[in-house]
Amino acid sequence: MVTHITRGWLVTHQNCLDGATAGLVGLASGLSPIFTEPDRVAGALSQVPVDKPLYLADVSLPITEWSSVRSRITYIVDHHKTALPLQNDAKATIDLSHSGAALLYRFAVSEGWISANGSWDRLIHMVERYDLWQSDHGPGQDLNRLFRARGFEWYRSRFATGWAPFTSDEADQLAHIIYDETEFIARHVTAAQRLAAGPLLLAGVLLDGDGPVNEVAHTLLERGVDLVLFLKADGRISARTRSTIDAAALMEKHFRGGGHARAAGGRLTPNLSGSPESLNAVLQEIRRILAP
Numbered sequence: 001m002v003t004h005i006t007r008g009w010l011v012t013h014q015n016c017l018d019g020a021t022a023g024l025v026g027l028a029s030g031l032s033p034i035f036t037e038p039d040r041v042a043g044a045l046s047q048v049p050v051d052k053p054l055y056l057a058d059v060s061l062p063i064t065e066w067s068s069v070r071s072r073i074t075y076i077v078d079h080h081k082t083a084l085p086l087q088n089d090a091k092a093t094i095d096l097s098h099s100g101a102a103l104l105y106r107f108a109v110s111e112g113w114i115s116a117n118g119s120w121d122r123l124i125h126m127v128e129r130y131d132l133w134q135s136d137h138g139p140g141q142d143l144n145r146l147f148r149a150r151g152f153e154w155y156r157s158r159f160a161t162g163w164a165p166f167t168s169d170e171a172d173q174l175a176h177i178i179y180d181e182t183e184f185i186a187r188h189v190t191a192a193q194r195l196a197a198g199p200l201l202l203a204g205v206l207l208d209g210d211g212p213v214n215e216v217a218h219t220l221l222e223r224g225v226d227l228v229l230f231l232k233a234d235g236r237i238s239a240r241t242r243s244t245i246d247a248a249a250l251m252e253k254h255f256r257g258g259g260h261a262r263a264a265g266g267r268l269t270p271n272l273s274g275s276p277e278s279l280n281a282v283l284q285e286i287r288r289i290l291a292p
Helices: 016-029 040-045 061-073 081-086 100-110 118-131 138-150 150-158 167-193 213-222 245-255 276-290
Strands: 008-013 031-036 054-057 075-078 093-095 192-196 200-206 225-233 237-239 265-266
Touching: 008 016, 008 040, 008 100, 016 031, 016 054, 016 100, 016 118, 016 138, 016 150, 016 192, 040 061, 040 265, 054 100, 054 245, 061 081, 075 081, 075 100, 081 093, 081 118, 081 245, 100 118, 118 138, 138 167, 167 200, 167 213, 192 276, 200 213, 200 276, 213 237, 225 276, 237 245, 245 265, 245 276
Parallel strands: 008 031, 008 054, 054 075, 075 093, 200 225
Antiparallel strands: 192 200, 225 237, 237 265
């Protein structure tokens, strides 16, 4: 999405409540958001005009690519573990304790682009608690449910200036979404492939559509699984882990991805597709990595 800009461009996380909220902060600050998957940032940058300042939020670049694009980037804020090599750069704020949207909001306020207020504070707080999966993440989780169902244009129209209460129509849709999630979770938990990797237990889940993957993951983790691997039809993978396994390091080193220590994503090699055979192959590879 490209809109009229007055201050510059913002590259941020696609299909993510945190990235979408960073997009709202950017729009309120005079930035035009460009949404991309975290492992597609370099490609997105190559298509951004050089006529305005360029900011990144909730996404970053591998340190191996940073030097070649650093001169183009005005500033970057990120909270993924794979961004830590950039933390001492004068053009970056890397803080794993806050969400990407929260970091951009603080940056925008400090720059005088927007003024902090209760509505923005509440929206940012809700999104951050959900994105970091903290104890009181429920309100943000409900917001994410509606965001996934209705899309960014709805999100922008409803929360362009911060938090606003749900309408009765939105609350009714939310109730239906939560009801449908129960079946999605049960189906994917039951169908999960399980594989031992020494003392560790792995579980692989082939996703048959969009749904509450975090809830699927946490259900399996609560049942003794140490790593849950999700595979989408387009070849994207993601992992949720216990503290004994560094998901970000695993995805970055072996699957061309990265992310958080307990939640990260990557991609299959081009010769593999989203199939049960591919899922089993990736689980076998992870078993070799974790229990050689």
